[in-house]
Amino acid sequence: MSDESGQFKPWNDGGLYLAGVEVENSVEKPENWTKWTLPGFRYFVVETTTYEMNKTYSDMWNYLTQNDLEIVGAVQEHQSISAENPEELELWFPIERI
Known part of the structure; x- marks a missing residue:
C-alpha cells in the first residue's frame, strides 16, 4: 500500500493498493506493468x-x-501463497525509515 503520491507514506483520506511480488532490483518488469x-x-x-x-x-x-511509536509509512499486507489457511496474513507496520 502507498499514499496517493506513491511515496509509501501513511494513508490520509485515500491511497494506492498494489499487488506484487518481491524480486531482485535488477529484474526487468513485464511490459505494461509498473x-x-x-x-x-x-x-x-x-x-x-x-x-x-x-x-x-x-x-x-x-x-x-x-x-x-509512530507509523512512518503505509502499512503493508503480506499473504503467503503457501499458507495452509488463505485467510492468514501479516500486517507490516513501518515504524522507522532506514
Whole structure:
C-alpha cells in the first residue's frame, strides 16, 4: 500500500493498493506493468487473518500510541501463497525509515 503520491507514506483520506511480488532490483518488469521499489523500513509485524484485520489495525494503533511509536509509512499486507489457511496474513507496520 502507498499514499496517493506513491511515496509509501501513511494513508490520509485515500491511497494506492498494489499487488506484487518481491524480486531482485535488477529484474526487468513485464511490459505494461509498473515496478515499485519500496524504501527500507523497520517494521512491527503482526500475524492476523482477513476477517480480524480491522480489529488488528485498531489494536496496533492503540499499542503504538501507548508506546510512543509512530507509523512512518503505509502499512503493508503480506499473504503467503503457501499458507495452509488463505485467510492468514501479516500486517507490516513501518515504524522507522532506514
